Amino acid sequence: MLITFRLNGIPRRMDVDESMSLLWVIRDVLDLKGTKFGCGKAACGACTLLVDGQAVRSCSYPVKLAAGKEVTTIEGLSDGExxxxxxxxxxxxxxxxxxxxxxGFMMATVALLDQHPQPTDDDIDKSIVNICRCGTYYRMRRAIHRAAEIMSQSEKRNNL
Amino acid sequence: MREERNKRGLTRRKFLVGSAVGVGVILGVGYLSRSMIRRYLAGIANTIELPYQGDTDSPSIWFEVLADNRVILHSPKVEMGQGTFTGLAQMAADELEVEMSQMVVVHAATSTGNIDPFATGGSNSISSLWIPLRELAATMREMLRGEAAKMLGVDPANLSIRSGRFLGGGRQITYGDVVSSVEEWHVPETPPLKVTADFNYIGKPVPRIDLRDKVMGMRMFGMDSIMEDMLYGAVARPVHIGARFVSVDTSIAENMPEVVRVVVEKDFAGVIAKSRVAAHQAKEALVVEWEYDDNWQTEAIEKMIRVGQGNPVEIQKDGNPEKLLSSGENIITREYTSPIGAHAQLEPNGAVALVSEEGAVIMISTQVVAITRKEIAQRLGMSEDQVNVIPTYLGGGFGRRLHTPNAVQAAVLSKAVGRPVKCFFDRKEEFQNDTFRPPTHHVLKARLDDEGRILAMEHQLSSGDVMFGSPMFPRIATPLLGADAGVWRGGMIQYGAIPNHRAVCWRVKLPFATSWWRSLGLLANTFAIECFMDELALKTGKDPAEFRLAHIEDNERGTRLKEVIRTVVEKSQYRDDILPNGRAMGLAASTDANTPCAQVVEVSLQDKEIKVHKVTCVIDPGLVINPDQVRAQCEGAIIMGLSAALYEKMEVRDSQLTPTIYGPYRMAMMRDAPREIDVVILQNDDQPGAVGEPPLGPIGAAIANALFRLTGERQRAMPVMA
Incomplete structure (x- = not known):
């Protein structure tokens, strides 16, 4: 199946098996390895990326649904360095x-902050439902609040 | 002063070797003294840290100086999140006299010769390399100094160093420049090491050196590895416990699209295809005949894991506890259990392998580089030198990668097609073929005197294996130790002031693989012992902290344990009654690998679910290399332990381990993590000790103890339910 979508701002056109999930197209066909495989059943969130700004668990997202859309992975988050x-x-x-x-957590956070620029702890609990075995949740919560702060500061600067 | 410190460190290492030899001699005495020797061995294993077993004499295989004046440390220890790369870089930078920004740490491929013959695990990467790595770095620095002095025509003693540059006689030269013009090195005597006051980086909360790569999503894990012209493999794995591969019908799989080859070996069958998806689909189409018993259920496993069944080995004994506990007044007996636990690390196991006539190259997340190499060499009939294992960053270790038979399978598949093959588990295979934390059963017994002091106490525990059967240990370890040192980690009674006490370990061989799970027996053993201590304190009407303190010896170990308990009470403002906000507090403490740790939790019930709001954690790991990463390890261990104590449980149904997916295998998520974790670090030793596992000890018991104060009901089984 021929398919076209924008990946991190760049149009990509490829011929892939339509039964493939977006995850394996990105990891194995396009060779971007930042999006991780964790479970293959949308249960852990390691493969979370953005499709048109929405957080999606790409292991269970058929690649054909991405046609014509904007896909953002962790590699597309930074502006160069x-x-x-x-x-x-x-x-x-x-x-x-x-x-x-x-x-996966960072991509889910980008989507959360898009919906809730100043999320409460309860917002975080409801939206961030990925799994981390090392147990970094405690620091992640602080980082999510910190990211909200950085974004609101830069927005204020832009509005001046 | 400086020399004395070094001498002391070296003396301690020599002493350990000496006592091990002594034990070997005593063993000849005969059967009668065997239990005493076993207790002695167990006591040693319980308190020492293993010295590092790999090379400690060749700076040239550890360090590489680049022309741009950065220094690469080829680390034989792997980075699985525990922050070891950062700690090692801090230690090396201090002796090398370079900036942290000049340090680069990579996993040493086995072809470099810098190989840890044992493993990364046991919370000893930093402590075991504390002296050797700094001595190597200091030696490297002096090698450079000697050559620099020749080049600059000055006395080595007159050279000063700043950020990897020698300055002297009005001139300067960088390490990079020195290295590029030297052909033969003179290795000097090991120079004296820096004293604490001179440390630039040791003891400082420097950021993790892998931070930027990890937030950028760089290619760094085993599963991110690729090789040119690579194919994808998948192996048919059993879904039933104890299943033995008999035969396979490959006819369907062979004719599937994109399938390149089906490989049938004596012990497994696998497929090789042009994509991962095709490989896994074809694997599902292999019709494998397995031989197995399909009647195993959780209940049968639980019946096996009972104190009193199998072979008992006494691992600790003081006084005459059996007599005092056999009959009389005021004897209290309680039983506790813990379930089968999965590792559930996020990166599945697997490897990328390329096998050719000349040799094999394997890229893999492994905690046992040397064993991975040895097993591949054996299977392929090659010498170990022909196999180059290139370790990658691990997407979680937790003990799951202390054996890597999957690397052998990837190598066999690659050999069959003469091309690189990437072969990884899917999640269901991970859950069904994990090497689980064994279930346990504990019987605690104590006799109180009229003043409410413990006169005698006994901990008997039954468990599946942890260390026994592991390729890391020779088979001789089993009869020698008698009891599995992984099983009884944390299982000895740490209250040495109880005049009569003992611990007994019962071994049970389970029909599925059990092994190392971060902190081994510590979580379950501490759950049992520290819940029991709490029950005894309540029974005698004493404050749980005071009750514990009264039963701890006044030796070095006891003094440090007392101090973490006193500090956690003070910092958490521990109280025995319900707080005004409706929460209850719980206290527990443990000592693991010489590191004492005490925790107090604040718990409430929300919609009948146990909610842990705050954890105060006081730990004394000795000298700290990076306080921020010690905090991170405590936070992570607390959340992992909380997850195991409150939610996690594998079941056996018709010989299948279940569940096989996250979610049904319930683990702590963001909403379950305490919103406050206060870590207090004490440093009552001048050498670094264990950090990665000790803080997993107290959390389960602390939660159960808090829950009792909240509900009046005592929960004695993990996972703890309200």
Missing amino acids: ILHPVQQAWVEEVVPQCGYCQP
Whole structure:
């Protein structure tokens, strides 16, 4: 099946088996490895990325649904070497341990902050439902609040 | 002062070797003294840290100086999240006299020769390399100094160092420049090491060196590995416990699209295809005949794991507890249990392998680089030198990667097609073929005197294996130790002031694989012992902290344990009654690998679910290399332990381990994590100790103890339910 979508701002056209999930197209066909495989059943969130700004568990998202859409992965979050506020907050709070699940959490956080620019702890509990075995949730919560702060500060600067 | 410190460190290492030899001699005495020797061995194993077993004499295989004046540390220890790379870089940078920004840490491929013959695990990566790595770095620095002095024509003693540059006689030269012009190195005597006051990085909360790569989503894990012209493999794995591969019908799989080859070996069958999806689909189409017993159920497993069944081995004994506990007044007996636990690390197991006539190259997340290499070499009939294992960052270890038979399978598949093959588990295979934390059963018994002091206490525990059967240990370890050192981790009674006490371990061989799960027996043993201590304190009407303190010895170990308990009471403002906000507090403490840790939790019930709001954790791991990463390890261990104590449980149904997916295998999520974790670090030793596992000890018992104060009901089984 011929399919076209934008990946991190760049149009990509490829011939793939239509039974494939978006995850394996991104990891194995397009060779971007930041989006992780955890369970293959949308249960852990390691494969979370954005499709038209919505958080999607790409292991269970058929690639054909991405046709014509904008797909954003962890690799597309930073502006070159300039980190996205969510990545910046993750660095400031020294969140990752093994780091494997972290891109999924960061992508879910980007989507959360889009909906709730100043999320409460309850908002975080409801929206961030990925799994981290190292147990970095405590720092992640702080980083999510910190990212909200960085984003609101930069918005204020932009409005001046 | 400086020399004395070094001497002391070295003396301690020599002493350990000496006592091990002594034990070997005593063993010849005969059967009668065997239990005493076993207790002695167990006591040693309980308190020492294993010295590092790999190379500690060759700076050239540890360090590589680049022309741009950065220094690469080829680490034989792997990075699985525990922050070891950062700690090792801090230790090396201090002796090398370079900035942290000049340090690069990579996993040492086995071809470098810098191989840890044992494993990354047991919370000893930092402590076991504390002296050797700094000595290597200091030696490297002096090698560079000697050559720099020749080049600059000055006395080595007159060279000062700043950020990897030698300055002297009005000139300067970088390490990079020195290295590029030296052909033969002179290795000097090991120079003295820095003293605490001179540390630049040791003891500082420097950021993790892998932080930026990890937030950028860089290619760094085993599953991210690729090789040119690579194919994808999948192996048919059993769904029933104890299943033995008999035969396979490959006819359907062979004719599926994109399938390149079906491989049938004596012990497994696998497929090789052009994509992962095709490989896993074809694997499902293999019709495998397995030989197994399909009648195993959880209830049968639970019946096996009972104190009193199998072979008992006494691992600790003081006084005459049997006599005092056999009959009389004021004897209290309680039973506790813990379930089968899964590792559930997020990155599945697997490897990328390329096998050719010349040799094999394997990229893999492994905690046992040397064993991975040895097993591949054996299977392929190669020498170990022909096999290059390239370790990657691990997407979680937790003990799951202390054996890697999957690497052998990937190598066999690659050999069959002469091309690189990437072969990884799917999640169901991970859950069904995990090497689980064994279920346990504990019987605690104590006799109180008229003043409410414990006169005698006994901990008997039954468990599946942890260490026994592991490829990390020779088979001789089983008869020698008698009891599995992983099983009884944390199982000895740490209250040495109880005049009569003992611990007994019952071994049960289970029909499925059990092994190392972060902190091994510590979580379950501490759950049992510390719940029991709480029950005894309540029975005698004493404050639970005071009750514990009264039963701890006044030796070095006891003093440190007392201090973490006193500090946690003070910091948490522990109280025995319900707080005004409706929460209750619970206290527990443990000592693991010489690191004492005490925790107090604040718990409430919300919609009948146990909610842990706050954890205060006081730990004394000795000298701390990176306080921020010690905090991170405590936070992570607390959440992992909380997850196991409150939610996690594997069942056996018709010989299948279940569940096989996250969700049904319930684990702590964001909403379950305490919103406050206060970690207090004490440093009552001048050497670094264990950090990664000890803080997993107290959490389960602390929660159960708080829950009792909240509800008046005592929960003695993990997972703890309200």
